[in-house]
Amino acid sequence: LQVILVSANKLTRYIEPCQLTEDFGGTLTYDHMDWLNKRLVFEKFTKESTSLLDELALINNGSDKGTQQERDRSIDLNFLPSVDPETVLQTGHELLSELQQRRFNGSDGGVSWSPMDDELLAQPQVMKLLDSLREQYTRYQEVCRQRSKRTQLEEIQQKVMQVVNWLEGPGSEQLRTQWGIGDSIRASQALQQKHEEIESQHSEWFAVYVELNQQIAALLNAGDEEDLVELKALQQQLSDVCYRQASQLEFRQNLLQAALEFHSVAQDLSQQLDGLLGMLCVDVAPADGASIQQTLKLLEEKLKSVDLGLQGLREKGQSLLDQISNQASWAYGKDVTIENKENVDHIQGVMEDMQLRKQRCEDMVDVRRLKMLQMVQLFKCEEDAAQAVEWLSELLDALLKTHIRLGDDAQETKVLLEKHRKFVDVAQSTYDYGRQLLQATVVLCQSLRCTSRSSGDTLPRLNRVWKQFTVTSEERVHRLETAVAFHSTAEKILQECPEQPETFNEMDQFDEIEAVGKSLLDRLTVPVVYPDGSEQYFGSPSDMASAAEHIREKMKLVSLKKQQLRQPEATTPES
Numbered sequence: 272l273q274v275i276l277v278s279a280n281k282l283t284r285y286i287e288p289c290q291l292t293e294d295f296g297g298t299l300t301y302d303h304m305d306w307l308n309k310r311l312v313f314e315k316f317t318k319e320s321t322s323l324l325d326e327l328a329l330i331n332n333g334s335d336k337g338t339q340q341e342r343d344r345s346i347d348l349n350f351l352p353s354v355d356p357e358t359v360l361q362t363g364h365e366l367l368s369e370l371q372q373r374r375f376n377g378s379d380g381g382v383s384w385s386p387m388d389d390e391l392l393a394q395p396q397v398m399k400l401l402d403s404l405r406e407q408y409t410r411y412q413e414v415c416r417q418r419s420k421r422t423q424l425e426e427i428q429q430k431v432m433q434v435v436n437w438l439e440g441p442g443s444e445q446l447r448t449q450w451g452i453g454d455s456i457r458a459s460q461a462l463q464q465k466h467e468e469i470e471s472q473h474s475e476w477f478a479v480y481v482e483l484n485q486q487i488a489a490l491l492n493a494g495d496e497e498d499l500v501e502l503k504a505l506q507q508q509l510s511d512v513c514y515r516q517a518s519q520l521e522f523r524q525n526l527l528q529a530a531l532e533f534h535s536v537a538q539d540l541s542q543q544l545d546g547l548l549g550m551l552c553v554d555v556a557p558a559d560g561a562s563i564q565q566t567l568k569l570l571e572e573k574l575k576s577v578d579l580g581l582q583g584l585r586e587k588g589q590s591l592l593d594q595i596s597n598q599a600s601w602a603y604g605k606d607v608t609i610e611n612k613e614n615v616d617h618i619q620g621v622m623e624d625m626q627l628r629k630q631r632c633e634d635m636v637d638v639r640r641l642k643m644l645q646m647v648q649l650f651k652c653e654e655d656a657a658q659a660v661e662w663l664s665e666l667l668d669a670l671l672k673t674h675i676r677l678g679d680d681a682q683e684t685k686v687l688l689e690k691h692r693k694f695v696d697v698a699q700s701t702y703d704y705g706r707q708l709l710q711a712t713v714v715l716c717q718s719l720r721c722t723s724r725s726s727g728d729t730l731p732r733l734n735r736v737w738k739q740f741t742v743t744s745e746e747r748v749h750r751l752e753t754a755v756a757f758h759s760t761a762e763k764i765l766q767e768c769p770e771q772p773e774t775f776n777e778m779d780q781f782d783e784i785e786a787v788g789k790s791l792l793d794r795l796t797v798p799v800v801y802p803d804g805s806e807q808y809f810g811s812p813s814d815m816a817s818a819a820e821h822i823r824e825k826m827k828l829v830s831l832k833k834q835q836l837r838q839p840e841a842t843t844p845e846s
Contacts, residue, residue, distance in 0.1 A: 312366050313393050319359050320400045326352045327407035331414060356408045363401045370394045420493075423486065424501070430483055431509050434476050438516045442476070445469045446519050452530035452591070452614050456538055459531040466527055470520055480513045526594050533587040537621050540580035544628045547573045551635040563643050563650070574636055581629055588622050642719065649715040652708045653729065659705030660733050666698045667740045671799075674747060675810035677791075677818050681758035688751040695744050702737045709733070739801050746799050747809070753794065754822075757787045761825050764832055781833045788826045795819050 277285065282295050291297020330352075370393055449466060453459035487506045491499065550573070595614050674691065678684030709730050761784055795815050798806035809815065 309366070309369060312362070312369075313397070316359070316362050316366055316397065317400065319354055320363060320404055323352055323354055323356060323359055324400075324403055324407055327356070327404075327411045331407060331410040352411075356404065356411065360401065360404055360408065363397055363404065367394065367397045367401065370397065420490065423490070427483055427486055427490075428505060430479060431505050434479055434483070434509060435512050437476055438473075438512050442469075442473055442516055445472075446516075446523065449523060450611075452526065452595075452617075453534065454617055456531065456534045459527060459534050463524075463527045463531060466520075466523055470524070473516065473520060477513060477517065480509060483509060522594075522597075526591075529587065529591045529594055533584070533591050533618065533621075536580065536584045536587050537625065540577065540584055540625055541628075543573065543577050543580055544625070544632060547577060547632050548628075548635070551632065551639055563647050567640060567643050570636055570639065574633065577629055577632065581625055584622060584625055588618050591618055645715055645719055649712055649719065652712045652715065656705050656708040656712065656729050656733070659701050659708065660729060660736060662701045663698060663705070663733070663736045663740060666694070666701065667736060667743060670694070670740065670743050670747065671807055671809055673810075675814045675818065677750060677754040677822070678758065679821060681755055681762055684751055684754045684758055688748070688755065691744070691747055691751060698737075698740055698744070702733065702740075705729075705733045735803070739807075742801055743799050743807070746794075750791070750794055753787060753791045757784065757791055757822070758825070760784045760787065761829050764829055781829065784829055785826065788822055788829075791822055792819050 275285065279295055282291060283297070286297075288297040288299075290299055292299050292301050446469070449462070449469070451458075451462060453462050484506065487502050487509075490502050491506075547570075550570070592615060595611055595618075674694070676687060678687050764781070764784065795809075795818060798808045800806050
């Protein structure tokens with residue numbers, strides 16, 4: 272080689288500008304610090320990867336020879352490499368990526384550059400080291416996985432046996448001692464609380480079972496043929512024991528829950544029967560029919576509620592008996608006949624006792640219902656009897672205020688007399704109806720063993736009003752009959768022809784009609800006197816004056832007729 276000394280501005284005569292850096296007037300893009308950093312990274316990676324390869328080879332080769340104990344001991348001594356393989360691999364990949372780039376990280380102009388010779392030579396070295404690392408690291412991972420799997424399998428076996436031994440030992444013994452259902456709500460609740468404590472202890476072991484089952488499932492999914500049979504056997508054994516124990520706990524819980532519901536229904540029914548019996552033992556004296564109807568409705572509702580309660584008790588009791596009959600399947604070989612017989616006898620005894628108490632209440636309800644219905648009839652009879660008195664009073668009032676006309680002629684008076692008789696028949700029916708009702712109240716009071724309620728007020732009122740009506744009616748009949756006689760005679764006299772005076776030779780008829788008219792007028796001014804001394808007039812004074820005026824008119828006509836008949840038969844023209 273020949274050394275030539277030239278100035279910096281003349282280098283381009285000997286070297287192409289593309290091979291000179293900017294410092295020498297060229298266009299070559301070059302960052303010395305970047306190159307230096309890459310070189311340091313390359314040397315560090317080469318050192319670490321070489322050391323790591325030796326360690327991994329020692330670990331991997333030690334696991335391939337010797338007995339199982341020797342392999343385990345070899346792995347234990349060199350289990351962890353001095354550096355993290357993942358970190359070294361990551362560093363190598365980043366270095367290789369940098370070496371394969373076509374531009375420096377620090378270039379700003381984006382001009383392409385040609386890598387240095389040492390960089391070109393470093394790429395295959397890095398690739399070779401990475402390949403070796405990946406191969407050894409893969410083998411190392413497999414060794415670790417096998418070791419971890421064996422350790423995990425041993426731990427699982429140990430935990431499985433712990434769970435199985437406890438469930439089949441202390442856990443089963445706890446359930447063997449719990450067979451009763453209690454004889455009340457409080458006793459059942461105490462047994463339920465004890466069972467919850469047992470379940471709490473079991474739940475801790477069931478949590479271990481769930482965790483173990485997940486671990487076993489994960490190992491089974493790994494697909495190792497050599498451990499598959501052993502894992503499945505462990506899983507099956509653990510599942511059988513846990514499911515059997517869980518089923519026993521659930522059966523016991525359901526049994527206690529059914530017993531608690533049975534005792535709860537029995538207590539509610541007992542309280543209902545006590546309330547119904549207390550209501551039936553109290554003698555009631557309702558004030559009216561509405562109160563009786565309300566009491567009867569309340570009794571029916573309570574009795575219906577008791578029926579539903581007893582039906583619910585029977586359903587709960589039968590369900591509980593069915594569960595007890597299936598209890599022998601969980602007996603663990605223990606004879607539970609005595610315990611079951613006590614439970615069955617208690618359940619049947621409670622249901623029979625409730626049935627007898629209900630029957631007694633039903634009998635008492637029937638008696639109370641009959642008594643209440645009789646009281647309803649009594650109140651109804653008293654109410655209707657009082658109504659009959661009111662009706663009769665209204666008839667009397669109508670007789671005095673509206674039945675005042677005496678008719679304008681005999682025919683009309685006869686019609687009024689016939690209507691009055693029908694009116695009296697209605698009053699008679701009303702009175703008879705009231706008397707029958709009052710007689711019925713006497714019979715009902717005797718049946719109910721209570722003092723007659725109608726004789727003190729209603730019966731005297733009925734008799735008093737009836738006597739007043741009878742007196743008033745008789746006076747009305749007398750007036751109408753007198754009016755008929757008056758009108759008939761007056762009409763006969765007035766209808767005779769004047770050409771036949773011989774028919775009136777006797778003047779007694781005129782005197783008789785005048786006497787009847789005066790008598791009728793006198794009666795119109797006389798009040799009706801009742802047995803108690805009280806007096807009452809028909810209609811108003813104006814009504815009586817109108818009737819009297821009509822009678823006087825007819826009497827005037829009769830008097831005029833009488834005067835005509837007394838005059839001479841022949842009269843002069845002057846007269």
